[in-house]
Amino acid sequence: MTEQLLHLTEEPLWEAARTAGTYEMSTRGRTLGDEGFIHCSLPHQLPAVARAVYGAGAEGLVVLVIDTGRLTAPVRYEAMEPGGEGFPHIYGPLPAKLRG
Known part of the structure; x- marks a missing residue:
């Protein structure tokens, strides 16, 4: 079983991503292009x-x-x-289209 990955973002950024089809923010004020990955967390x-x-x-x-x-x-x-807790990083955009 894989661990659940979470990402915290601002609602307007997520709504824009749903329209665009991909989400490309890394963290507050920083994009995937800026960081090279999307910061995520475990619960x-x-x-x-x-x-x-x-x-x-x-x-x-x-x-x-x-x-x-x-x-x-x-x-x-x-x-x-070094030796610290690992955080999940996604090295590319997130698909943002809702299923349905």
């Missing part, structure tokens, strides 16, 4: 990431639950420092 990592990136009381955010089976880009787990 237990998300609260700390939300505090670090958006601070307390952030509004208008959505959590994307990523179906890794639909990804065409590789996922790599990388630590911010």
Whole structure:
């Protein structure tokens, strides 16, 4: 069983991606092109990431639950420092069309 990957973003950015068909933001104010990957979290990592990136009381955010089976880009787990906990990074865009 694969672990659930999460990505925190601003609702208008996600809505724009749904229209475009792909999501290409890496983190707040940084794109996939800027970073080379999309920052993600495991469920237990998300609260700390939300505090670090958006601070307390952030509004208008959505959590994307990523179906890794639909990804065409590789996922790599990388630590911010040697020996640190690995965070999932997606090395390409996310498909953003809803099923249905």
